[in-house]
Amino acid sequence: MMELYTDSSPNGFKATIALAELGLPYRLRHVRIEQGEHRLPAFLALNPHGRIPVLVDHDTGITVFESAAILRYLAEKTGRLLPAQPRQRWAAITWLQFHAASMGPMLGQRVHFELADGGANVAATAHFRHLCDAALATMDGRLADHVYLAGDDYSIADIASFGWLHIADLVGFKLDDWPHVAAWYARVAARPAVQLGITLPAPATGA
Structure with missing residues (x-):
């Protein structure tokens, strides 16, 4: 267990x-x-x-x-949740690490400075907004010709990025400027396991 x-x-x-x-x-x-x-x-x-x-x-x-x-x-x-074919397997691991290094931490700082801190630190707010936009643009480029981040297969890379983008959506960071990310987000959000997972142990409120 x-x-x-x-x-x-x-x-x-x-x-x-x-x-x-x-x-x-x-x-x-x-x-x-x-x-x-x-x-x-x-x-x-x-x-x-x-x-x-x-x-x-x-x-x-x-x-x-x-x-x-x-x-x-x-x-x-x-x-x-990790493709067996080496090229896609390493794509999944690479995009998992991309999220861990370049997406999640940047979104977390943006949420802090832009919302929790109310944008009081103008330089920090602008800095983390720029870094988030750059990461989303990179992800959008990948998803322009791939269904999922690893390629054809849904993987742990998609789960990792969805976790933070779910919160970003709740707090008002919309994906309109990144249409491929937005389409990917909708595909992942429609999965029953994803819909269950975001309610445990309780739904996020965006507060």
Whole structure:
């Protein structure tokens, strides 16, 4: 049996979507970040950095944190959501890392400076808006002639990018300037497992 420690957040949704796609049984542990539960000693023993999600696989004795690592662990454990053909497999891994390095962190900073901070820091707001736009333009170019980020196959790369873009949509960052990303987003959002995953442990509100 596996346990997933998570909250309603972009990174958490990546794990709940993947588990729903794979149909794997697991126990959901809701870590309420607003109540500081991610700083409790029991949780820090699982992830000393105090961030969700964390996956504990009791069958293997392996604990994994960082959402990209969890996605790859689940894909390799099951042999699914990561294409077998080497070219597409490495495309999936590359775009997973692109998200982890160049998309998710930039969107997170943009949300902070543009919304949480109200745009008070004009230079930082403009900087992270520019970086987000550049990342989305790169993704749009990839999706101009590929159905999914790895190619023809839906993969952990799509799950990773969807998690943050779902939040971006909720807080008003529209995808109108990137039509291929918008079309991809609609395809992924229509998947039943995705629709389930973004409700666990509770739906995001955009607040």
